[in-house]
């Protein structure tokens with residue numbers, strides 16, 4: 080039976096009791112942190128009961144389930160999310176209010192678990208939310224990084240990285256499950272033994288190993304009593320005593336094992352759309368893949384005896400290439416531990432694994448040097464060699480005489496192990512994350528593979544969960560929508576369509592805009608408290624928040640701000656609607672160009688924000704430490720959403736959808752899921768600019784783009800570029816921004832200059848912004864555009880995405896819950 084949250088009255092009592100039993104304090108004397116912990120336990124009580132019930136039904140009904148394999152789960156804070164999903168948010172809020180405490184302050188005590196970089200990790204978290212809400216059994220499998228995504232401090236305009244010690248105090252929403260520990264082995268060598276029956280036995284020796292210990296986190300569905308599990312793995316050394324006494328006095332090895340365990344799960348690599356080829360990263364990948372597969376097979380064999388029928392109950396979805404070792408490790412377990420021959424093991428594996436591609440960026444394609452790979456995973460390497468041998472035979476048979484093609488497609492080539500090639504070779508499904516992205520995969524970046532296995536390729540356009548990004552982040556709008564069209568949209572976002580009936584209702588439009596203003600005031604206060612900058616909530620809030628990457632073109636945005644500033648200075652009389660440009664972005668710690676762009680944004684802000692002569696027409700704000708928790712408030716407050724990547728480069732984007740859900744109007748290129756937003760919205764409710772992906776791809780192919788031409792024909796660009804290097808924005812060190820200037824214009828080497836076509840799209844971007852200015856001045860028209868965005872957001876729920884994965888790829892069984 081589903082357990083409900085207690086009533087407000089009961090909650091008041093329970094929270095007070097908890098504070099007393101946990102901290103031996105009266106409520107009045109408790110700190111906010113202590114109250115948070117008490118609330119977490121009260122909510123946990125309900126969650127745990129439902130978790131138990133779900134797991135019991137799981138055993139009884141024996142449904143097929145998905146293991147979502149991902150190096151990243153950017154789950155964000157759980158207290159608020161769990162309260163919403165258990166339908167007790169308002170009750171807790173009221174209980175706390177009755178006790179004289181603001182729920183926001185309490186929620187703010189929770190560390191924001193940032194076990195992910197950006198879109199890829201947040202997508203995984205949204206998927207788990209939707210799976211539980213749709214009652215599909217699922218496990219998230221990942222790593223319990225001790226330090227998640229770093230905290231960003233801005234010091235003199237520069238980014239500084241500070242470790243994110245989210246486990247400093249016990250995290251209330253995780254549960255260590257020591258009963259499910261497994262050993263994972265690295266290094267050593269493989270010995271063969273011929274068996275009497277003619278088969279060969281492979282024995283792994285001389286390895287180092289760690290114990291993988293899982294921590295389970297509950298993933299609650301919305302209002303259905305369903306609770307799935309996110310299992311994140313931590314590493315610990317084999318018992319020190321055992322090491323010393325059983326490893327034949329090999330003290331060095333004991334120390335090595337201990338260090339291995341200590342380092343393995345220490346930190347998340349802070350790279351988004353970029354691979355750092357570090358051996359430790361490969362170790363992390365194998366570690367969580369091996370542990371997760373062992374647990375999955377263990378669970379399967381507890382209730383079934385025919386391992387050949389594993390695909391009937393289990394599917395492993397590989398979130399990008401990071402967990403591709405799933406292929407070879409599953410083969411190893413099936414053959415070496417469970418006695419299958421190659422053909423049977425391959426049959427099972429290729430019906431259990433599927434692969435999602437999340438990018439076409441070349442620097443994100445995972446390739447491991449063969450020697451590192453072989454040294455670290457000797458048995459796995461042997462298996463990969465055999466997979467590769469058979470795969471190359473298959474290519475030759477299908478395309479006789481095309482040796483070039485075999486070389487291009489091989490898993491082992493040029494001294495490297497190509498992870499995507501293995502994922503596609505073994506996966507029964509290969510999907511992209513937006514329609515355009517999937518087309519580019521098929522026609523350009525994975526064309527060879529598409530020719531070989533057209534039936535594997537399919538599209539699953541990304542989505543987001545409306546429970547977190549509207550109900551929790553923007554409860555005012557959420558309540559208003561409930562008043563207007565009921566509650567159906569909470570689990571069926573397509574019902575937002577009903578809002579179209581309000582598009583000509585002046586009173587509703589006004590209410591809608593009043594809520595936006597309230598949200599802008601909330602953000603303005605946050606900005607004042609954190610940045611000391613006073614921004615006018617009545618100005619246009621024009622926002623770009625996402626990871627900093629040159630292809631996402633924050634540079635285009637800030638160059639345009641510099642241009643606007645010039646215009647306002649030159650033409651003080653010009654009719655300009657005051658605008659606040661808001662940025663938030665973390666740059667990977669080693670990505671110099673990206674970090675310099677952050678500095679540029681901050682320096683431009685410092686000049687503009689302090690220039691009294693422009694009468695507060697322009698403000699530039701860089702929000703420090705952009706993360707899930709402040710993102711929710713930022714989306715709620717945005718008027719304009721900047722989705723301006725170079726066409727073809729952003730596989731999908733998901734921030735674009737979160738803004739749309741909150742009634743911001745997009746300025747964007749025809750890239751990623753923007754294309755589908757455009758289709759849902761019609762051209763009049765979105766501002767599209769710039770080159771198409773076909774044009775970009777053609778320029779890249781023909782090498783015929785010269786940014787100097789763009790500069791020469793546009794005096795505004797000339798002026799802005801000269802201001803990059805004349806000390807305008809860096810008096811003390813006029814050369815500071817020279818690397819940015821060179822990246823755009825590098826006259827020695829035009830082929831590599833302005834890789835992302837910033838100057839090429841500049842004029843068209845300026846024009847689109849002029850249209851936004853015009854549109855915003857007509858307040859009613861703008862309200863209609865903004866509300867249209869909410870009304871047409873239905874497609875972009877992760878509930879829709881998950882249902883498509885289930886129908887086309889996973890074929891899961893729904894769990895029945897009373």
Ligand code: NBG
Nearest residue numbers: 198199437438512729730731732
């Ligand atoms: C990112 C893409 C985004 C996309 C997310 C989720 C990687 C490798 N890819 O466009 O850049 O929205 O994945 O699919 O992080």
